Amino acid sequence: MPAFALEPEQTAWCARLRTLAAQRLRPLADKGEPGRVNRPLVAELGRLGLISRLFDSGALALCLMRESLAYACTEAETALALQGLGAHPVHAHGTPAQRERWLPRVADGTAIAAFALSEPGAGSDAAALALRADGEKAEDAQGAGTRRDAALGGGPVAEADGPRRWRLTGEKCWISNAPEADFYTVFARTTPGAGARGVTAFLVPADRPGLTGTALEMLSPHPLGTLGLDAVPVTADDVLGETDRGFRVAMGTLNLFRPSVGAFAVGMAQAALDATLDHTRRRDAFGGKLMDLQTVAHQVAEMALRTEAARLMVYAAATAYDAAAPDVPRRAAMAKLLATETAQYVVDTAVQLHGARALRRGHLLEHLYREVRAPRIYEGASEVQRGIIAKELYATHAASHTPREAP
Template sequence: MTAFSLNPEQTAWCAELRTLADERLRPLAEKGEPGRVNRPLVEALGELGLLDRLFAGEGEGRGEGGGGASTPSASRAPRATSGALGLCLLRESLAYACTEAETALALQGLGAHPVAAYGSARQREQWLAPARAGHAVAAFALSEPGAGSDAAALALRAAPDGPSSWRLTGEKCWISNAPEADFYTVFARTTPGAGARGVTAFLVPADRAGLTGTPLDMLSPHPIGALAFDGVTVTGDDVLGEPDRGFRVAMTTLNRFRPSVGAFAVGMAAAALDATLAHTAQREAFGGKLKDLQAVAHQVAEMATRTEAARLMVHAAAAAYDRDEPDIARRAAMAKLMATETAQYVVDAAVQLHGACALQRGHLLEHLYREVRAPRIYEGASEVQRTIIAKELYSGNKD
């Protein structure tokens, strides 16, 4: 795997993003209501030009227009912060200072990326431009009650209703930003019995007749809900990509964002590590500082080593994606697996070293402890990542 280090420009940009998130975005996040879309926060991400960076190089020059204003954070960013690597640096930096801002940004990217990459000129103009500006909230509707990790088992039915139209009937579940999103990238089965080859991606506005949603009470500060489709009409104008090729749309999107899920996790791990360094350096116990106890010092060293290893794997996977290397699926899976499992370990260790104070409502680690669990499940659970890695390894070894 390629060795990786950030250059001074990239390091400075990450520091600037941390400051921006702390000073401009955190106050908006603190005013948000748990379980609801924080639209002022999403709009601020657009105004600061950060949502534009999600789609840098995708759909450029095709008439959709960028939504973000030119700000120091957006306009002065070095060229090397574009693409998947730039997305990882952006997500890690925001996560360190404000996980709510990071999540709002990531969900916009996940929901609108299929429009940027596969949408028609009309779809991009109508939906991508406002999504980039933070004026329209996007959502990625793939999972179902019976099709989470096994995405090819989708049951939402797209029944033919004319030469170029379908009616969607069924459910989606565990959908971030539902039921408050303005539009959904929806994956439905257009050809029964065809597995992954019979799925089509549709852009479905939230106000389409027959589409309803219900919020779910989850361990999450952002909204997660279920969607019900009761004969929702979609046409050829709503298709993203090609009919029966929607699984490719889903996997391309997930492969792009999986390394950056790892970046989100690394950002949380880094925040927990820094909090632990500060706490153990000043906390008095057993006649001295906590950091002077070998058990504590060794634990902190392990936390730091694992965090840095995860960061390097995330950066290498993102760089491989940007170079369009053939083993992107394996590297993306490895990066997500390593980073999310590492973050869980680091945050848990940080709570242990802080003691009871870390479990108080409002404490940074109490917040991170709740946030860090979900990334090991969404966009492919850890077990799915291991399956992908093994499959890729064996497919490359034909002997």
């Protein structure tokens, strides 16, 4: 399928999603408490079968879901995306036991997942993680008594050739769904001084001793918080993927979700554009309609141009991911960068064309204006995306061009 075309069935599905978001999800979102996990909303996403589609569909389907939901209910879109972000490492790298325990509950909306990567000193620079995973040799763990085994639900340790147990110590910050999630995908440093190569991903249930959290109040009232880890016990059974290979888990997850962040942005941009078309077509100004002013018409045309260009790049990146193309990191970075920067422009222009009414609390554009800012930062800020793009371009160029010696 060409990256720029959708099948009629996909187009119809997107229309159904927008209707569901407006009629069934919007009322639940309105009843939610700002800054808290809206469990009834997540449960409804589960009943509608949308969360399970995160795991049995590709990147393009994820983008279509996020764009369609964002158009009518950004809260539902965000709740869906956070379930996917937190649980995707379990789906892609978890053991059969981990998957069996958590994924059915995530899919039906009864377990809340969270992706715990960022730290106070390591946001966009994910390789600089400082949260420690202090390992214990098997003989040390065996001598620590049965209290720890009871806390972990595990049995005796039989191997002595390396760490089988760790204690996680440090802090995570800007973690979505914290501190209310039921489990966290936590990235910790298992090998000091090894950069990206010394990070391990752990599945940490929220009831582990030593795990605490505090909610944060943000510009857009999403569930977001900090986590404190005070010698939180984990074992080899909690590892996602391989020890010291957690950076690969993180980047694989972000390569999938970055284009879909762009889809979220496109959905918001389209909602702002449609609101602007309706407003400028009806609004009387200077003896005619606002749309009759050339400066207004040209701004609306620019909004539409940029929104469509961003949409096509998002679809292209998602299609590349589904085809396992080698240039996914570059395409994912480009899609997120263009779409989030575009949405910021489109929403801001929409506010300007609406005037003061768009700044009134409760107006669609007031809501979108608060929502649209964060995607330019999370899952890699725009500046980070530009760095990824440049790095990939130079690597591709170096691999395909033999430098000529100077005469």
